[in-house]
């Protein structure tokens with residue numbers, strides 16, 4: 001089993017003065033949810049996600065050697081403007097990963113970042129943002145050590161991204177990504193995301209995800225706080241065991257293409273995630289009335305048409321509508337006719353399964 005220590009480099013063969021890299025990294029949507037963590041961003045249970053295609057962060061990392069090596073030095077630009085309020089999160093990230101990237105204090109960095117999805121849409125940019133930054137940092141490490149293998153590059157990028165935001169480790173490489181040890185998935189690891197290694201039925205090819213923007217406001221409870229409330233949670237142990245069971249079942253479902261069974265797991269996972277929030281102490285609710293209106297409308301539509309469309313939720317009020325490619329026309333019509341009215345300013349984003357981060 002790979003341990004985190006294997007990602008601590010012993011020496012670099014090259015020296016690099018200055019330059020830049022630019023990577024895009026997508027968001028992802030979990031089917032089996034990560035909710036609850038141990039120290040060092042180790043997940044309390046394994047998760048699996050579809051990588052998205054259109055919702056991305058694009059980050060350019062410029063670097064120049066500096067004389068003083070005592071502290072981190074970076075500027076942060078978001079959509080071309082200095083963004084001071086994002087800096088503490090990046091500072092903390094750099095502190096966490098310094099042991100794995102010992103060159104960090106040798107450079108001044110300019111991090112120039114933008115998202116393809118609308119600003120403050122309620123879509124979390126932490127997964128795509130941290131993944132894009134981690135990819136850039138790994139490109140710099142590869143320049144310092146060109147011998148590095150691709151496996152090491154992507155595993156370490158995912159491990160670094162995880163230390164920025166857990167779900168970010170699933171935004172690096174592959175269409176379906178597993179994070180967390182799972183007995184039946186031999187390559188799986190608590191340290192980084194891996195491409196789902198078993199067969200995936202054509203039903204899931206180009207799977208569609210239309211994200212309905214129900215509420216764009218700031219969440220009252222951040223994911224980090226929510227994860228923390230799984231300590232001493234009355235249902236935690238059962239929930240963690242259930243995530244393993246659901247992931248096991250998904251292995252067979254991905255292979256057979258059984259969408260009825262897929263829907264059961266995915267919707268149950270979404271509601272269980274929110275049930276954990278409602279049964280935390282303090283308890284909280286991130287769904288909004290329109291979240292429930294949408295869920296009920298999807299159930300009614302599915303019952304009437306037998307079209308295998310389902311929903312999932314992340315830690316917020318927005319609804320991800322998931323459906324196979326060959327139902328796109330009908331489902332989009334349904335969304336336009338019946339669901340858009342529940343979206344804030346009628347906004348929704350059409351996305352689908354994608355491949356992961358890309359060097360630009």
Ligand code: DP6
Nearest residue numbers: 030033034165166167223224314315
């Ligand atoms: C509900 O990855 O945002 O989306 O590790 O504290 O940054 P941190 O949490 P984060 O949690 C995501 C939780 C989730 C489920 C999931 O993506 O698996």
